[in-house]
Amino acid sequence: MSRTVAITGIGVMAPSGVGRKAFWDLLISGRTATRTITSFDPARFRSRMAAEVDFTAEQSTLTPRELRRLDRAAQLAVLSTRECLEDSGIELDTLDPGRIGVSVGTAVGGTTSLEREYLVLSDSGRLWEVDGSYLSPHLYDAFVPSSFAAEIAMMTGAEGPAAVVSTGCTSGIDAVGHARDLIVEGTVDVMIAGGTDAPVSPIAVACFDAIKATSPRNDDPEHASRPFDRTRDGFVIAEGAAMLVLEELEHARARGAHVYAVIDGHASRCNAFHMTGLKPDGREMADAITSALDEARLAPEAVDYVNAHGSGTKQNDRHETAAFKLALGEHAYRTPVSSIKSMVGHSLGAIGSIEIAACALAIEFGAVPPTANLHEADPECDLDYVPLEARPRDLGTVLTVGSGFGGFQSALVLSREPRGVRV
């Protein structure tokens, strides 16, 4: 008997505020959370904007020890995990811990902590041979990002497989895809899965400055992330996390859980072309989409909404548009496509999971989030990108995709909970 994977809990720490409700409210309103960077002085940088998550120690449930010990990305993952567990109502301590696993996507791991510790150890970069007398006992957890998965496993008591998935900007989608594989193959029944990144840090901002991947529209941060618009000029870096409770569907039904959606298929491809560049034809992303739909046993015509990668770089949006046409054919022109990065920015290895959360909520509430800031479509981007305003729509099946440095192209298919028994 085939096993189906259900999403039964959603936790989101997105740049709109704390929790999935604030996140969905932002998406539906079409407002944006991009702004001038507040976490450090960005004056020296080409792109001085980010979408940051606002939470204070008092607002959060993090203990002083967790605040001291955990990198910001780990903090976001922990808070999202608490929310998704509460949302799902799952009582993990009643289950076999060996049948619970953890999969956390992150592109750059503990970057913010690493850089902060580096400045201490190197005396602001002066010393090549860093000075060990200021060594933090928590440095190793920033050095090796699997500490994020260990943290979530420890807090949930999961004793099945645990790992960080780190495929750059497709980490968030691939971490959920990996979790799905583990449930479908029968290794576990429950996965705590998602993604987190907190890269609003000088070195990360400088990386993307160096290749002009991020937008320089510093005088208008609210409108800087402009996917599919003719005037788009790069992405806006962001932080955030989304964690999900994934359960084998019958397991979820047996305990009367609310099912947001089921994850029908996932596939990843490498373009084997260039570490940052994209071939305009979009063939590898198209094959990832086709392969994910095959796994879902769905035809392209079943797709009711495409949650695009839509980073807002010149190359990406053209590449992706071509991929949708290749994979979906004429149906691509009839299908709403939107990018929530227009509102919450691009949180690297987290955004794929945040977008899966958006897709599950879109199915739940019957609405397509818009592409903000899209006033004048690029002639080369000629699909229906749902500009500016959310659109009510009954959604049976949703496709979400990701694309990242290293050539990674990923696709994941979600559907409304099927009625009756699936075979």
Next chain:
Amino acid sequence: MTATSVTGAPVTGLSAGTAPPVVTGIGVVAPNGLGVQEWWDATLRGESGIRLVPGYDAARYPSPLAGVVTGFDAAAMLPGRLLPQTDRVTRLALVAAQWAFEDSGADPAALPEYTTGVATSNATGGFEFTHREVRKLWTEGPGRVSVYESFAWFYAVNTGQISIRHGLRGPGSVLVADQAGGLDTFGQARRMLGKGAALVVSGGVESALDPWGLLSHHSGGRLSGVRDPARAYLPFDEAAAGHVPGEGGALLVVESASAAAERGARQVYGQLAGHASTFDPPPGSGRPPGLARAARLALAQAGVAPADVDVVFADAAARPALDDAEAAALEELFGPYGVPVTAPKTLTGRLTAGGPPLDVVAALLTLRHGLIPPTAHVERPVPRHRLDLVRGEPRPARVRTALVLARGHGGFNSALVVTAPSGAPAAPDADRGPRTEPDADRGPRTEEEGIA
């Protein structure tokens, strides 16, 4: 064969009835040898690659020793255009992958589109490269940061660069689970092949031995402070006092049994028969650590009983409590002195995600040559461990099944069962080692804009 988990649910990763995937090519970049033959010979001879980290005054640090790859001339082995854009870790990985392909004879271009993939693990990224760039950022300003920093640094760099260099356009994966992640890549390769891939480059390579990297390793609190290279890393020894880190690792060409048979692969080193990973219970739960459970699940997936295991390549943490826990797991699985146990990584140090893949290579060569490489330097095994620890000379043994174990900081456990090739005996060894190749890669492109 069909396996079931302890709870009765099917354990797959491959559909029942499918032959396990096979290893057809190996590339090794290790502190005590470049190329699989050089490394294996050094391992059997007991030659260590553990030394004072060169290039700076490492002696000022509390743990100054590491397994250091020497004689690696990246400029002679890789196309020039790859040098400015890669950290040492990626150069080592690209050479290991190239050697694995040369060894295997597989031609990715001859396989159906999108059926060739990459599954690597890397726990520390392009660390020295990033050290230089972050230093430039803070001493010279953002305008001096390399255009390559964004992708020379991240944990996915080796998978991405290998896929580009060899035209591997199927699934790409990067798992990080500290040391254990290097073994998880083989479970991931099984999974990818089970879902339709024909060939997966699998394994891991690590390198972070610059001053900041070395100190970061030390910050985990598990390094030995002993300064004698022959006494610093002594797992299962009365004098165990932590481990020595290291750089290097191995990449393997893993193929579905049918793909290898169809192309008439010239050699099969062995089969990846079963894999499982687990996580330790939270402190205070009263439940045992998850290593034995990972081993049992991997054995069940392989359809192998503990009594069929001929050798164990241990995690060998060399912290007394961790050694005790591993010894207890082995006694629980095999009984006291129930199976030969070894840790050739005593000659290389623990290579983070690069270590377990090198142990898998050691297991495969043990199957082939019938010689178990010894655990070096250990003179006083802890008696209460009741392990049959292979020490001294390599031990001749008929080995059909090997178990490889790995643990990672925080509570990760991973286990892989490797079995001898089915059917005909393997082909004799071919000479392998470092070599150069013409630059067959594409020319440079402009770096005007990223995608992310």
